[in-house]
Amino acid sequence: MTGLAMPKPDAATLGRRAKIVADLALVVPGEGVVDTVTEMRAFESDGLTAYRQLPLVVVLPETVAQVSRILKYCNEHNIRVVPRGSGTSLSGGALPLEDAVLLVMSRFNRILEIDFPNRTVVAQPGVTNLGITHAVDQEGFYYAPDPSSQIACSIGGNVAENSGGVHCLKYGLTTNNVLGIEMVLMDGDVVRLGGRHLDPEGYDLLGVMTGSEGLLGVVTEVTVRILKKPETARALLIGFPTSEQGGQCVADIIGAGIIPGGMEMMDRPAIHAAEDFVHAGYPLDCEALLIVELDGPGVEVDHLIGLVEKIAVDNGSTTCRISQSEQERLTFWAGRKAAFPAVGRISPDYYCMDGTIPRKELPRVLAGMRELSQQYGLRVANVFHAGDGNLHPLILYDANVEGELDKAEAFGADILRLCVRVGGVLTGEHGVGVEKRDLMPEMFNQVDLDQQMRVKCAFDPNHLLNPGKVFPQLRRCAELGRMHVHRGQVAFPDIPRF
């Protein structure tokens, strides 16, 4: 690990490893406990492969009762737990800890209920995102959030990360498409939040759980809303001489009251890398390439294509192609969808960032990135969920060159600082994890972070669930619980009546 400080392993836990493994084997019999180094290697990392760590032991429960007993046992014995779905996190959310049980939910892989009249699917958390869509596909339905890892990532992990995708400007993030969950708290209590109905009662704990990165509870069941597939989808491929013009085109489309199903932008290095890889026919003489996808009834799509084409031309587009067939639409997307592996071809390694900015700041942020690129001596390619301002700069580096990973990480951190400075945020959809943990103070002061940690204290007061993630510094809940105001010591003891 490159200088990433994780919580100090608990010597007592490490010393009791054999006993813990034996106890867990009683809870999850058969092959549900993995404790050999060779077998545990498969779990030492998630999608953020720069960091690796073998866990204390891996447990793969199959029932909610087992999850409850494991968490209760660990809570009572002061053992840390790291939950994991498919392990596709790009921020190290499922990075194991040396002294922590790795709780792998992949055996929870069944769809429990499909309800077309209510348009809901109840799935176990290990079902893949795409698995839900496949289960309802034959009836013409789908599950809207579509993170690019959807073939592998689990719906439980999507809840933990509040995953997005290219369609979320129109169809929302995971948090807008999940109706209910069942979860197990660190003390073993099983609670249900929401259900098949709209809006959970009481405090919106479902909203807080979604995107909590495995720090609050372990999801054991998910109820999602499914949608009828749009009748048609067509895309425009639009090239611009400058990123400013591309950005203005996006603003004008939204200003015209159009919310496209997807709206993606690529910069010159990304366009070239993608075109060299998949030969999608992208124009190579532009600085910004926009893919605008419109979906819905054919008559609506045709109407909007006309409007978008005019807006593109008015903004000085040099190319504007409209897909004439499903094949052509998929070709337009092929380059964008292959952008990451395409960049992987032109560089030994790349590091994917995930800031969000107010869209109007795009030219400023791209210019800032070019300066940083020169300063660090590393190339950067940009793909951008243009509709919602979510940037994915890909920093090109070579891990075999001494110090280059550190340089790439420093470059990435500077990009995120720039995002925050222009009114944006550290992460749009990949999560904080370990990757952006130490940057949290760029966005939040200590009081802000304390409030977040108080949520943690209500769910897991001993900080046993996924410690070392999200928060740059752990504060004891007892210390946080003290009131720091006292009678007669506040600023306005005799408060005026405003």
Place this chain on the structure above:
Amino acid sequence: MPTFTPAHAEDVLSTVQWAAAEAAPLEIVGHGSKRGIGRPAQTEHTLDLSKLVGVTLYEPEELVLSAKAGTPLAEIEVLLAENNQQLAFEPMDYGPLLGQAPGRGTIGGVLATNSSGPRRLKAGAARDHILGIHAVSGRGEAFKSGGRVVKNVTGYDMSKLMANSWGTLAVATDVTFKVLPTAETETTLAVRGLLDDNAAAAMALALGSSAEVSSAAHLPYPAVTRVVDGGLGSDAATLLRVEGFGPSVAYRIGKLKDLLKNAGPLEEVAGAASQALWRAVRDCMPFADGSETPVWRVSMAPADGHHVVMALRMQAAVEAFYDWQGGLIWLAMASGDPEAGLVRTLVRQFGGGHATLVRAAPAHRTAVPVFQPQPPALAALSARLKAEFDPKGILNPGRMMQAGVSANVDAAKEGAST
């Protein structure tokens, strides 16, 4: 009853700090348009946010609006309309139902109550559109969460925690919402004369089609006679709203007509008349009779709702109508007794959900839990959260759960193994 009416966030902070130090309970109000919902409060002091006003940021092309919490909702809606934009979740106006003037309410109140309307079905509620907050916790600590961009997973989503917290965790001082374009036009297709179960089936069929229905309601007799000045007549009306660009709306209405051609007589309600109709559904106008007859707002899976109403009709004098494809059930208890036990038992029996007693005389709101009681483990978790944010219990004490009781526990589930 001293009232604090701060005009600046710093004064909200100092007020709450003072209240925390003195352990002096505060009732948090905006315009007080929803003050009649919840257990009646008996607080010595009132923190009135109606002077904390002003839109601080509005960038239509970025789809974002920030305002101070006391800003009138009506003012924000006018500003958005000037730019052909809206709060897509269509916050309800509780004024008429609760015997008050219409058009009141603040943006902070919209968030605190997780307000929404008929478009909830497609577009979500306030919780789905809130992007960021500044707030003061019951500890007297000013904090922020979220931001001004629509895609953000940095830290816990504390903004959502404010939704439906009814001012019991923190006092929001600034809120930032996602805003969206207003549809170019809308048309409503009304299927007439359906019984509740057939209406549920018709709505499920429509929502399961690609016609992109944004709202679906069913008004049985007599509710149907009490909207838009009786303009719908007295036959039950099952309403399907289609919004969007003109050519698309025409096409999708045609598609729905074809789909439901054998369901019953079909009528089209276009443009402004359609809008007026959905405002009436949104604001629960069928029961806005100036009385204190108990009214329940029940949320269930859409196909389950009519079973509860059917069962309830056997045992109590009840009037009902449905929104959200049948999943939002408005119940008026004609006998004057809220029948809380009966209503909640039936909701649980027919698939689960939650029931809120949104209108009732203060005596009833004191005697029965206004908000849905929770199973013990969940109630305990909610109580721990409340204690973290408001350890002295100074923010709207007792409003969501009886003061002195640590949690709003569902007695029927007490002792149930979890």
